[in-house]
Structure formats: C-alpha cells, structure tokens
Amino acid sequence: MSHLLGDGAATPTATAPESAGAGSAASAVASLDPRIRILAACAFALVTVALDDLLILVIPLMMAGAALIVARLPLGPTLRRLAMMDGFILVLLLMLPFTVPGEPAVTLFGWPASWAGLEQAAAIALKANAILLMLGSLVGSMDPTTLGHALWRLRVPENLVHLLLFTVRYIAVVDAEYRRHRRAMKVRCFRPGTNLHSLRAIGYLVGMMLVRALERSERILQAMKCRGFNGRLVLLDDLCLGRRDILFGVLFAMGLALLPVLEVLHGRAA
C-alpha cells in the first residue's frame, strides 16, 4: 500500500518542494498566506464532495490542475503519486457498476454493469483526485513547519501542533535509523520472506526502533529543558494578511460558491 511513499522520498522534508521553490523565484501560491491556503483547500474539499453532477465535477478537477501548475510542483512525481492512489481505489471503482442497481450499460460475463454505478464511480474518482491535487498544490507546497505554525494561528490546540511538528521532524531521523538497521540486517544475510523467522526479525526491528525512539525522546526532553523550553511555540515569522491574500480568498470563495449554482442550473437545463 505504501510504495507510493517511495523509497527515496520517505520523508515529507525530502519531498517538500518549497525548499527548492523558495530558492528560485517563489511561485504565486508560495507567496500567499499559509492560513488562506489551508482554509481554501478545506472549503474546496467541502464544496467538491457535496457536488453530484458529473459535468460540473470536471470544473473542480480543472481548478486543481490549474493550482498544480501555478504552485509549480514537479508534475511527474505528483501525478505519479496520484495515479498510484487511483490504482488502490480501482477495485472499488470497478465493483461499483456491478453493485449499483439500474439500467444495464454493458454486460460482462453475464454481469450487468449499470449506468448509475458507472456514474457514481466516475464521480468518486473525480472528487478524490480533485481534492488531493488541490490539497497538494495549496498546502503540500508549504514547509511542514509553516503548516504547523499556520495551524496554530488557526487555533488548533497547541500540543497537537507540537505533536505534528515533532512527528515531521523525527520521521526523517527515524527513517534514517530504520535504513541503518536494515543495512545491518542485510549485512547479516537477512532476506525477508513469507516465514515466521522473517516476521520475528521484523518485529524485533520495530520493537528496537520503538525502544530507541523512547530513549531519544528522553534526550530531547533534557535538551529542551536545558534551553528553557516552557511549552509555548516561539514563532519567528509573523503572518499578516495582505491585499493579495484577501483578493485570492474572495476570488476563490466566489469560484466555489459558483459551483453549486452551476449544478442547479445544469440540472434544470437537463
């Protein structure tokens, strides 16, 4: 299931493109206020799942595609990940036409596939892809630390933000440790197979990583106390909404508000 997380890109920091984007000319999305981007992605998701009309659902997908281009995310890897996600929901999409009752469109090996089911499967594919693309373009293009700070400014509980920031930080560290353990196992001729020995070895690996994680966290806590950490988030950046952010927010909200209207109009015309 997780091959999509990739071997070389197992950490958010490794995949996050904004570090490269910030060096060169910042994209139009990167210069927007992170809070606006998070709220826009959430609103987009809510409106998109509420739509039903297949033709209208193409518009959110196009909006997400446009956002992807404006955010200057690497097209290849992003679309490849999306395609992999589609691969996982393919089973669901292929089964739907046969389980939704309705007028049969085609008959496959004696099983009728209904139009209604085909439509529902297409709607799910459109919604899932549009939302993930938009989320990746607007929010995924920011630094994970910025995401944490913006969430805190949006009044997400402070210790949840701390947990997020810690997790982001230590995924890279723990992943490096995991690779080191795997190399050590490989040197000792461990080849995973479908047998009890392999499962036990992997279990010991997971257990050892957890033990080391706890010991590491004790050192972290000591180091934080040593530096006088008192539980407040110290933010070095100051977010403030500019005219561009407000303009983007208003335009985006108007675009979203238009979608249900279009759906009603299209439904009446049909």
Added chain:
Amino acid sequence: MHIVDGVLSAPVLVGGVVLTAGGIALGLRSLTLERVPAAGVLSATFFVATLIHVPVGPSSVHLIMNGLAGLLLSWVAFPALFVGLVLQAVFFGYGGLTVLGVNTLVMALPAVVVGLLFRRLAMSPDGRLAALAGFLAGALGIVLAGSMVALVLWLSGAEFIPIAKFVVLAHVPIALIDGLVCAAAVALIHRVKPELLGTLMLSPRPAPTRRLARQPAP
C-alpha cells in the same frame, strides 16, 4: 486501507469528525509538555513502521501496527494517528481531506480498545504472556479496523456492501502478519525496556517532576 474523498455519505463523514475530535481531545488531555517529545518520536516511528513491507508470496503488504500503537500510546493514539494521516494526505497525496475524521477513527478506536484490553497482559512478568498479548493486540487491532472500514462503507450505502465484505476478507492475512510482528515487537520491548509499555498511559497528568519532589520529604 484508507478511504478517499467522495465515497462516504455526509452523516458518516460528520460522525467520523465528531468522534475523532472527541478522541483527539481525550488524547491531548494526557499529553502534557513532558510527554510531547515521547509521543512525537513514537508517532514518527509508527509512521516509518508503516513503510515496512513484508513479502507475502509474490506480493507484499505493509505493516499497520495500530494495535501496537494502542498498547504504547493509549488515547494518545488518536492525535498520533491523526497527525500521520494529515501528513500522508498533504505531503504524499494519499487518503483524503473530508475523510480525515473517519480514517482516524477506524484506525485509532481499535487501537485504544486493544490497548485497554491487553495492556495488563503485555505487562505481565511472563515474556510468553506478553508476546501473546502482542499477538492478540496486533491481530485484533487490524480485524477491528477492517470491520470499521466495512461498517462505514455499509452505513454509506447498500451498493458498498460487496466491497465491505471484500475489505473484511482482505484484512484477514494482514491481521495475521501484523499480529505476529506485533508479538515479536512486544516480546523484545518486554525484555529490553518494559517501561515503554507504561510511558504514555498513566492516568492523565501524573507530573513526574512532582513525584521526584515528594521523595526526599520523609
């Protein structure tokens, strides 16, 4: 198995958000400042553990380890798994946004339940009993998660019932594998660092510093 956007019905999505918010609130209550580093590093470790693939015949499955997360994290499993799912959706394009509540619930509620059921057994002095607790927690964690995915699909519409059955069946081999891996992991933790099983699930706010201060009193 994560559910994507657009599949579930609105009441199911809202229910997922409400229950998950409650679970996260309960988890955050026991997450004092002193425990945030431990919870964060453990949460990162569980994230990395899901990247581990176990070969099954010609194919492979990845570990889920929500049962083990429940044994170690208790209610903190809710915020920890939620954070993992947020990162996956935002940075890896996997899962979905409106389904975050449901996806967290189907993983974290089984984790909390098996944690409550088997933690006592996992902390018993006998290593074999601890390993048994690990197996039961790992396997039951997956079985319950699979059943909950099936349940939310079934609640969303009759057309999903065959898919729900398929999901339950697909989780059986994963439950066996996760159970065995979890048993080995608990056996090792039991031998090497048994206090890991009690780090995050003492009663809320035990404030270790206060306990230290009380010692020299007599």
